Amino acid sequence: MKLIFKVILCSLVITSIRPISMPNIQKAYAENDAPAYAKWGRLAMKTAKEKYPNAEIIDYLHIGREQKGKQVVEKFKLWIRENGTEFGLLIFIEFDPKTNQVKTIELKKSEH
DSSP states (O other): HHHHHHHHHHHHHHHHHHHHHHHHHHHHHHOOSSSSTTHHHHHHHHHHHHHTTEEEEEEEEEEEEEEOOOOOOOEEEEEEEEEEEEEEEEEEEOOTTTTTOOEEEEEEOOOO
C-alpha cells in the first residue's frame, strides 16, 4: 500500500512540474525563428511592390549573401504575377553591415 502511494505521489509531482517548464523552453525558441536576412527580404518585397504596384508576389527565395568589398549584398528572387504573366524578379540589396545603411537596390527581370 505504501508503495502504491509513493508511485502515485511521484507521478503527480512529475506531471505537475512538466507543464510549468515546457512553455518557457518553447518561448525561447520562438524568439529566434526569424532568419538574419528577414529584414532585407521585407525590403525586397516592398521594393518589388513599388516597382510593380498591380502585381502579386507569388513566391520568395533568399538566394544568399555575398561580401563585396566592405559592403554586403543580400540576394533575393521573387516570382511575380502581373496582368496574367509571370516572371522572376532578382533583387540585390547592397548595404554597409556596420550601419545597415542601404547603398543600392538593383532589380532585374528573369525569365526563369
